[in-house]
Amino acid sequence: MYPEPTKPGPVRSPEQLATDIAIRLGLLGAFLYLALALIHPFLGILIWSVVLAVALFPVFCWLRDRLGGRSRLAACLITALSLMIVFGPMVLLSTSLVSTLEQLAHAIRSGNFVTPAPPKELDQIPMIGPDLTKAWAWTAVNLTSLLEKYAHTLLVPGEWLLKTVAALAGSILIFAISAVLSGCLFLWGADLTLVLRDVAQRIAGPHGLVFLNITGTTIRSVARGIIGVAVLEALVIGVVLVMAGVPHAGFLAGTALFLAVVQIGTFPIIFPLIIWVWLSHDTAQAILLMLALTPVAILDYVVKPLAMGQGLDTPIFIIIIGVFGGTLVFGITGLFIGPIVLAVFYDLLNYWRGQGSMPS
Template identity: 30%
Template sequence: MNNRIQDRYDLTKLMFCALFILTMMITSFLVIQPFIIGLTWAVMVVITTWPLLIKLQIVLWGRRVLAVIVMTLLLILFFVIPIALLVNSLLINSAPLVAWASSPANMHFPEMEWLNAIPLIGSKIYNSWHNLVEGGANELLAKLRPYVGEATTWFVAQAAHLGRFVVHLALMVLFSVLFYFHGERVAQGIRRFAVRLADEKGDSVIVLAAQSIRAVALGLVVTALIQAVLGGIALAMAGIPYATLLTVLMFILCVVQLGPLLVLIPAIIWLYWSGDTTWGSILLVWSGILGTFDAVLRPALIRRGADLPMILILFGVIGGLLSLGMIGLFIGPVVLAVSYRLILAWINEECGT
């Protein structure tokens, strides 16, 4: 009996046990590290689309295999292929953009001669504009030119890892198929592990995390993706240069809740400026529809709404892009949203609210 008590409180034995467990954890992490991004993405996709899988299974005579096949085809058709084509087009059109942004001839303020055509006040506005430019605006722009070129080159470089990006997409599809087949078993295992760690609170934490993932994925990412794609199609039809790059920029702006108008309005001005009033008017009407599109679509997708601070979403997008590349645009906001919701739930529970 004494020997058992002595073994239980043997400091050297406890240290070696802790060291062994820590070594196994670090080694396991290093082994699975190449798969973490694809796995995380698959978890997001499966949690978001799980209700659709269940409905398909009911329609397809209760056959899970048929439902998984349909979901996989939908995933490849509406998610993998568009993103892969978008990134590939981004790489193809990136060289002219980098050259344009780095060229001194392109980095200057326009003459704005068309201001003289405005009755009564046109000449005054034109003179004020040129006084502003000659007063140091062009000199400031010249100082900013190197940083604009470097920033453009860095942004395009984030999408340049096409091989790694395709690998992550393939892993995401593979893990998604496995989760679709064994989703209930995986969810039960995770919830049992959470209960083992924190009793009933652990289970509620897992449920809250799943709700946050579905809320952000549907309310933010899907809405932003639809807005960006519709806006990008309109830009391409209107003949706007670098429509693919502007589509990516619109997607980022929509995710951070700034909307697509920051890209569409300059495009409309450019069309009118170049004399294409027909497409300028069409894009103006389409921009008005698309600018309010998220107000209708986001509540319909999210139902309860993702009540998240805008600064949190902004940090998630920028931080995800800096740390994980283009994939971080999807993962960053979701991770911060889940963490925010869990911390908020813990604070409210401690405060008794």
């Protein structure tokens, strides 16, 4: 007995096939939506961890080779250094702030709080100096009544300051968690690279590897041009301020680092410092400090584009537009999202115009 031949199923109409495809796509879309909804709260941490892992991977490889191939030790050292960079200035600032607030609270409770007298240099400022001195002296005498009268007005900037501090603390916590996760990514780098290569090829074919290489190169170039130059500027500013005896040099250097990373630049720190030194120190010291800090402010506009352009086929002006545009749209994370998107789009546009070649 031979088995009976399988009967062919009923012929499905185009409408039925379209309905099946629509149902499958709908279920797939719902599944993707749920997956993204679960990932969304951790998206900032994931993006920063990948950025740190890609940017610091050459450093990890160099350190691993120097340590005799001990990958875990190299990853732990880089993670510890990253956490020290994040929490070191914050611990110093918090300690100083708590000490200052304790002294202020003790002075207020004991009734010994006295507004300091205006500095002598304030009266020497042309045109507005005498008026500022009179306003300072009047405020010192009438501080209590002034606070009682305008206490409600001070609530708005006070609330804004608290929100800013809370947002900054949240950003620091996210960066710290990302630094720890990036240390894990160093150890999984080879396997993750294979997965990303497979996904890129499935999405864009052979050209997906080109997009993947562009992404990695762009992250390293932006990290070198923005974060690297910002760290260099902050170190120079900190050393110069310590040598000049400027108070709170660590806090000022940390603020300069933050302003340089978010693309504001170090000018808002350097310019007031130069004015303060001219008013409070002798002329020779003021000239030396100005000569030391002015090149740092110029460094931000000269060295940064050169550093970002190294190793990239994408024109530097596209990378710069991506950096500023990404920062405005996505915040700090946009420093890397913006240039990556524009670099990939530029390469895709050239390929579509027939001026790019598919990789072999």
